[in-house]
Amino acid sequence: MTDSTLVSTTINGDSIEFACPNDETLLDALRNRVGLTGVKEGCGTGDCGACSVTLDGRLVCSCLVLGVEASGREVGTVEGLTTNGELHPLQEKFIEHAALQCGVCTPGFLVAAKALLDKNPDPSETEIRYALAGNLCRCTGYDKIVRAVQATAKDMRKAKKKKG
Amino acid sequence: MRYESPTTIKEVVGLLKKERGKAFVLAGGTDLLVGMKLGMIEPDLLVDIKHIPAMRTVKTSKTGFRIGAAVSCAELGEHKAMKKAWPGVVEAANLIGSDQVQGRCTVVGNLCNASPAADSVPALIAAGAKAVIVGADGRRTIAVENIATGPGKTCLKKGEVIEAITLPNQTKTSGDAYLRFTPRTEMDIAVVGVGINLTLEKGLVSKARVVLGAVAPTAITVPEAAEALIGTKVDKKALENLAAACSAACRPIDDKRGSAEYRTRIAGVMAVRAAKIAFKRAGSAA
Ligand SMILES: Cc1cc2nc3c(=O)[nH]c(=O)nc-3n(C[C@H](O)[C@H](O)[C@H](O)COP(=O)(O)OP(=O)(O)OC[C@H]3O[C@@H](n4cnc5c(N)ncnc54)[C@H](O)[C@@H]3O)c2cc1C
Ligand code: FES
Ligand code: FES
Numbered sequence: 001m002t003d004s005t006l007v008s009t010t011i012n013g014d015s016i017e018f019a020c021p022n023d024e025t026l027l028d029a030l031r032n033r034v035g036l037t038g039v040k041e042g043c044g045t046g047d048c049g050a051c052s053v054t055l056d057g058r059l060v061c062s063c064l065v066l067g068v069e070a071s072g073r074e075v076g077t078v079e080g081l082t083t084n085g086e087l088h089p090l091q092e093k094f095i096e097h098a099a100l101q102c103g104v105c106t107p108g109f110l111v112a113a114k115a116l117l118d119k120n121p122d123p124s125e126t127e128i129r130y131a132l133a134g135n136l137c138r139c140t141g142y143d144k145i146v147r148a149v150q151a152t153a154k155d156m157r158k159a160k161k162k163k164g
Numbered sequence: 165m166r167y168e169s170p171t172t173i174k175e176v177v178g179l180l181k182k183e184r185g186k187a188f189v190l191a192g193g194t195d196l197l198v199g200m201k202l203g204m205i206e207p208d209l210l211v212d213i214k215h216i217p218a219m220r221t222v223k224t225s226k227t228g229f230r231i232g233a234a235v236s237c238a239e240l241g242e243h244k245a246m247k248k249a250w251p252g253v254v255e256a257a258n259l260i261g262s263d264q265v266q267g268r269c270t271v272v273g274n275l276c277n278a279s280p281a282a283d284s285v286p287a288l289i290a291a292g293a294k295a296v297i298v299g300a301d302g303r304r305t306i307a308v309e310n311i312a313t314g315p316g317k318t319c320l321k322k323g324e325v326i327e328a329i330t331l332p333n334q335t336k337t338s339g340d341a342y343l344r345f346t347p348r349t350e351m352d353i354a355v356v357g358v359g360i361n362l363t364l365e366k367g368l369v370s371k372a373r374v375v376l377g378a379v380a381p382t383a384i385t386v387p388e389a390a391e392a393l394i395g396t397k398v399d400k401k402a403l404e405n406l407a408a409a410c411s412a413a414c415r416p417i418d419d420k421r422g423s424a425e426y427r428t429r430i431a432g433v434m435a436v437r438a439a440k441i442a443f444k445r446a447g448s449a450a
Contacts, residue, residue, distance in 0.1 A: 003165060022167040022210070023200065045198045049264055058238065058267040064197045065268070066190075068167050069212065112263065133349075134262020 009070040011036070012080030020067035027051045029067030030077060038078035038107040042136065049135030052108040053077050059115040061134075078107035081114065090114055090152045097148040101139035109135050113149045121157055125150065169212040173219070173298050173327055176211050181300050181323035183209045189325050190214075191234055192268035194261065195277040211325075219327065222246060228332040230296075231271065233325070237284075238266040250331060251445065252340030252359060252438075256287035259344060272326045278312040279353075280417075281378040285312070286359030287342035289383055290373040293331050299324035309375075312382040338363040339445025343438045344377070345430050347421055354378045355422040358410070358434045360442040362393065369393045369443070374406070379414040379431050386413040389435060398443040406439055407432030 004021050011034060018033040027044075030036045030053070042048030044063045051062040054076035055069075081088040090110050093099070100106045109132065116123060116131040123131065128149050129142075137145065167190075168179055180187050185208025190196055199205035213219050219232040222243045229246060237257040240246060247254045260269050260283050271284040275295070285308065293308040300323050308329065311318050320326070334340070340361040346352035357377030363370050374389035392405035416427035 005167060023165045023207075025197065025201075044201050046194055046261065046265055049262065052264055055267070058236075059263050060267045061264040063201070064192075064194050064265070066167065066193070066197070066210075068169075069193075069214075071169075115263070131263055134264045 005068045005071070007068055007071050009072065010074045012075070012077060018067075022066065022068055024067045025063050026053070026055075026065040026067050026070055026075070027062040029070070030062060030075070033067070036077050036079050040104050040107060042104065042108075047136070048105070048108070049112060049132075050105050050108040052111040052135065054111065054115060057118075059112055076111070078110050081110060088114065089156055090117070090149070093148040093152040093155070094145070097144050097151065099140060099144040099148040105135060105137040105139075109137070109145055113145075113152070116149070117153055117156065121160075122153060123149075165207055166209045167212065168209065169215045171215050171217070173216055173325065176213060176216070176325050177298055177300055177323055179209065179211050180325065185209060187211065189276075191270040191273040192236060192265075194265050194269045195273060213325070226333075228330060231329045231331070233270060233272040233328055235270060236267055237269050237271065238263070240271065241266070249334040250287075250291055250340055252342040252361070252442065253284070253287045253291050253293075253331065256342035256344075256357075256359065257284045259283045259342075271329060275308060275311055275329075276318055276320070276326065278314070278316050278318050278382070280315055280381055280383070281354040281357065282312075282383070283342070283344055283354060283357055283377070285383045286357050286375040286377040287340065288329065288331075288359070289375040289385060290342075290359035290361040291331050291334075291340055292361070292373065293329050295329055296327045297324050298327045303327070305330070309383065309385060314381045335363060337365065337446055338371075339442045339447070341438045341441035341445065343434050343441070345434050353421065356416075356427055356430045356434050357383075358431065358438045359383075360435070360438045362398075362439070362442045362446045364443075364446045367397060367447075369396055369398060369402075369446075374410065374435060374439075376410060376413060376431055376435075379416040379427050381415075384413060386410055389413065393439060398439055403436045403439060407436050410435040 040050040042050035187209040190210040190212045219234040223230040289309045344354040344357040359375040361373045372390035372393040377383045389409040396402035411432040414428040418424045
């Protein structure tokens with residue numbers, strides 16, 4: 001009878017171990033045991049996307065994943081977007097386009113938008129809106145977020161071409 | 165609560181059978197974890213099936229497709245052969261929730277959760293899908309339409325688990341489609357769902373399956389609606405008869421998403437649209 005498990009996982013490329021009650025969500029484990037508070041709880045029931053992370057590269061709601069399920073897998077959070085302290089182009093464009101106000105939804109949007117651009121470097125506006133339909137924002141009205149993602153995609157495509 | 169992640173189906177059955185408290189199979193968890201969060205489900209044991217290799221793949225064979233119970237709907241949507249043969253089934257599975265939900269949810273979870281509005285279920289039934297069930301007494305295969313027995317209820321016995329869903333090969337002159345109506349375009353629960361699978365012979369419908377979701381306690385097959393299409397080119401008259409048969413079969417609830425009267429009417433409208441798509445697919449596949 002064990003109600004708790006020692007979880008060994010990889011988070012943003014680092015090996016991490018934490019003890020986790022079996023019924024605790026990955027969202028709570030990330031925030032309260034690992035100390036990664038970028039991931040937010042909006043609803044806790046899969047509706048708002050504020051808790052978005054990647055699990056083995058796939059976008060998921062961390063409120064709908066158990067902490068123990070992260071065992072042996074790779075978790076990606078918003079904290080993993082920066083490289084050597086430099087913001088990811090998406091983060092820069094979100095700032096430039098004022099695509100955030102209170103910021104609670106922002107980490108989720110960034111992780112979801114990155115997952116989209118990794119799969120599809122040239123998404124149409126409709127594709128962006130569908131891909132981000134699982135992320136709710138109660139402040140910006142979405143347009144600025146969509147523009148920021150479009151602008152990032154454009155810049156990243158240009159940068160890639162240059163590199164050639 | 166205990167959590168187990170066995171690597172064989174035998175262990176799953178053993179764990180479920182042995183448990184005295186409340187035991188649940190954990191697939192994508194998109195229903196289960198919501199239920200736990202809301203305090204509606206308090207499991208003593210969760211048996212995660214995602215570590216069983218045979219449950220993680222979609223297999224194609226001479227007889228058709230075998231979708232492992234732990235295959236996420238996102239993975240199903242990436243399976244080219246499935247998409248080509250059964251576009252309606254794949255579209256229905258891909259309508260479930262957001263990209264985040266897609267990364268986790270499974271069609272078997274959708275089926276076993278037994279919501280009357282489950283999106284993948286009408287499409288699976290229209291396609292003639294079967295569920296392979298494993299229990300302590302061995303394996304049995306039953307039609308998907310016989311799994312749900314009422315809202316939140318299935319015919320699975322204690323200790324039983326669905327291993328896979330099987331689908332036949334789609335013939336060259338067949339086509340399927342699934343459409344749902346929701347007040348919002350994304351992230352909403354179906355007010356009506358319609359799955360249709362048609363086979364043509366010399367340009368006329370020779371076989372049809374029409375299945376409605378969200379208008380009765382479980383998804384319902386409507387033979388009268390199928391008959392309205394058989395022997396026709398899915399012309400205006402046939403579509404009128406189809407719509408009337410679908411509306412007549414509805415026994416919907418009244419709620420904030422749609423009144424019973426509205427659901428009944430929309431069932432006919434959506435059936436007409438789905439039939440046109442299925443007919444086109446059946447014709448162009450030839
Ligand atoms: C934000 C959000 C949006 C959603 N939108 C939709 C929607 O648009 N349409 C829709 O139809 N649904 C929707 N759902 C509901 C849910 O995502 C689906 O029903 C999904 O398919 C469930 O699959 P799962 O693998 O996550 O199931 P789980 O939660 O893992 O399981 C569901 C139930 O089935 C049982 N079960 C699972 N696998 C097996 C098995 N192999 N054998 C026996 N029993 C099993 C479990 O024990 C549990 O009782 C939504 C959910 C959320 C959170
Ligand atoms: S907190 Fe997970 S989706 Fe809202
Ligand atoms: S910025 Fe406040 S919820 Fe999006």
